[in-house]
Amino acid sequence: MxxxxxxxxxxxxxxxxxxxxxxxxxxxxxxxxxxxxxxxxxxxxxxxxxxxxxxxxxxxxxxxxxxxxxxxxxxxxxxxxxxxxxxxxxxxxxxxxxxxxxxxxxxxxxxxxxxxxxxxxxxxxxxxxxxxxxxxxxxxxxxxxxxxxxxxxxxxxxxxxxxxxxxxxxxxxxxxxxxxxxxxxxxxxxxxxxxxxxxxxxLDHRAARWAAIVAAIVAILTYSLPLKLNLTVAILAAIVVGVLADRSPKAMR
Structure with a gap:
């Protein structure tokens, strides 16, 4: 028991x-x-x-x-x-x-x-x-x-x-x-x-693809930032772009 x-x-x-x-x-x-x-x-x-x-x-x-x-x-x-x-x-x-x-x-x-x-x-x-x-x-x-x-x-x-x-x-x-x-x-x-x-x-929808592209570009452009801050900046940029793309179905095609 x-x-x-x-x-x-x-x-x-x-x-x-x-x-x-x-x-x-x-x-x-x-x-x-x-x-x-x-x-x-x-x-x-x-x-x-x-x-x-x-x-x-x-x-x-x-x-x-x-x-x-x-x-x-x-x-x-x-x-x-x-x-x-x-x-x-x-x-x-x-x-x-x-x-x-x-x-x-x-x-x-x-x-x-x-x-x-x-x-x-x-x-x-x-x-x-x-x-x-x-x-x-x-x-x-x-x-x-x-x-x-x-x-x-x-x-x-x-x-x-x-x-x-x-x-x-x-x-x-x-x-x-x-x-x-x-x-x-x-x-x-x-x-x-x-x-x-x-x-x-x-990356099977438009918002995800745009977020990934922007994250990659931003991470490369800000690579020289200390303490790997480029990753943080890239994440924030991806979030903003992803939200905008998701809310604007006719934009960013």
Whole structure:
């Protein structure tokens, strides 16, 4: 009896069949991008494995930070002996896009307790956000949410589980295998190419395409800004252009 009560409180084991099906659906959806996520994780792991970090430090970084772009941005600063404040500010700026992601899905999960939203916030990354909003662009009504037993929430759990698991598998493999990879292999571009291959097909409407074009141009033109501020400027420009294009159906064709 005690064992049954314990399992009823555990993730997945304590869910009903509809919730378990939603989780598996999310996991299956995320698995379609497994190669890109795994490749990006391996490249990041290789960078950490070849940095000044020890193996233990690199493993801790991938498990607790879970932000590839921020990790790659922080590594040269750590190696150059920059202050902790500078490293944290740089990571914060690089990760500003997650604030945009949070705003985009906040209404979808506002019914959850704060601690669950915090956990989901940690596990939600680029792929999870894009896949969820593509699948469910509109916020679900309260009555519909109760009727389908929070299907969307558990679908997001599946996306997050798949993304985190695939990423960590690649990153840990890269960290442990870094010493076996010659520096002249040019692996630093593999993750970027993998991301491009996934993101380009998602630019399936005009507003998204204009936002991507403007973001690329602005990021290049402002590349000389310190602390990777060009990424922040590019994100803000993309948001403005995307909103304007979405609100003006006859403009920017």
């Amino acid at each position: 005690d064992f049954a009560r314990l399992t009823a409180k555990l993730p997945y084991l304590g869910w009903n069949q509809q919730q378990q099906s939603a989780w598996r659906d999310g996991l299956k959806t995320m698995s379609r991008s497994a190669l890109a996520i795994f490749s990006w994780g391996v490249v990041t792991g290789l960078a950490m494995g070849k940095s000044v970090l020890s193996t233990e430090q690199a493993l801790a970084m991938t498990l607790f930070v879970f932000a590839g772009s921020a990790q790659l941005a922080a590594l040269p600063l750590i190696g150059a002996g920059f202050s902790v404040f500078t490293i944290l500010i740089t990571a914060f700026i690089v990760n500003l896009r997650f604030v945009i992601f949070s705003i985009g899905v906040q209404a979808h999960f506002s019914h959850l307790p704060a601690w669950r939203r915090a956990i989901l916030g940690y596990f939600t990354a680029d792929f999870g956000y894009l896949m969820y909003t593509s699948r469910f662009p509109e916020v679900q009504a309260v009555t519909e949410r109760k009727k389908d037993s929070h299907y969307r929430t558990h679908f997001m759990y599946g996306l997050a589980t798949g993304n985190w698991g695939i990423w960590q598998a690649g990153s840990i493999l890269g960290i442990l295998g870094a010493s076996q990879i010659p520096d002249d292999w040019g692996m630093e571009f593999a993750g970027t190419l993998a991301l491009i291959a996934v993101i380009v097909p998602m």
